[in-house]
Amino acid sequence: MSQVLITGTTGLVGGHLLRLLMQERKVNYIAAPTRRPLTDISGVFNPYDPQLTDALAQVKDPIDIAFCCLGTTRRAAGSKEAFIHADYTLVVDTALTAKKLGAKHFLVVSSMGANARSPFFYNQVKGKMEDALIAQNWERLTIVRPSMLLGDRDKQRFNESIFAPLFQLFPGNWKSIQARDVARAMLHEAFSPTQEGVNIIPSAKLREIAKGEA
Template sequence: MANVLITGATGLVGGHLLRMMVQEPRITRITAATRRPLPDKFVDVINPHDPQLTDALAQVEAPVDIVFCCLGTTRREAGSKEAFIHADYTLVVDTALTGQRLGAQHMLVVSAIGANAHSPFLYNRVKGEMEEALIAQNWPLLTIARPSMLVGDRDKRRLNESLLAPVFSLLPGNWKSIEARDVARAMLNEAMAPAKPGVNVITSAKLREIAAGQA
């Protein structure tokens, strides 16, 4: 039985993951720290919320075993380079630090294909720097999911994804677009039955394979 903490529960992957966790009998308690309140249907989910997500995380006091971070945006969506870095780096690290404060032993995070701290591209570089920061925290178990382009119904459509989705659906292997629910399903599986101690990087093709085995 596990107590979990999740950030990003109102997003594309996190929304699927939250709905799956509510139905998962091996999870005893779910704490979802969010900027805005969750819908009323999640009555059994503990939901500290604040427009400043760091302040919502500070409200969490109950011990947790597993931490999920499904935060993610783009520079265009965030509105500035600084806001993007805050969302995709600072808040992810804050989530991890909160988990460690509460005794968690396993951290699972949504990163992205192409994550590389030395990339000339801001998106990939920030994702890579985020991964390096989490690795430096020395988690007993750290699972890094690196999906390709995510497919699913967002509250706000992203222009680049709308234009490129048909192309990515035809690409092979790790580059092929992936359903957000498959990423969520694979992450939940890894949380309940982790592959091995240490750092585990799961490619997009592997995420799809794991999800297919759980469908």
């Protein structure tokens, strides 16, 4: 049985993943810190605080596996600084908290094209986030890099509403992917006896794993 920490549960991938974890027989404890309280859940420890780092600090029980599904866009965040805080700082804070609580495996949602040396701000921040997690020397670190996400959001992102239909026509890693499939793939990887170290999973592979789990 595993004790799990997850952040980003109010988002698209995180919401699907939380529901999967609640149904998973291998999980006997879930801590899901959030900025605002979750609704329609039971059996989940949900400390919440507008400052997510303060909510994370309320998690005291040992953790085996941690998931981070935090992610926004520069437009939604409102500024470069707010985007960095959400997609870099809070992700690193989640990892540090999980490691302090004993987690051996950290799984994180990044993005296709993540590269710390990218000329594109979004990809650059995602790449720096990945580099920071790799530098933490996790026993197991799983980085998933989905393409454009599909799914029902409370607030539809502008770029996704415009480009999602087009991305469904693309091949390989460029093809858009359902958020629930990313969640399924992450759950599978969390409990699969894959190799130790850093495992980076591109979007096409995520779809393949999810298909096997459907």
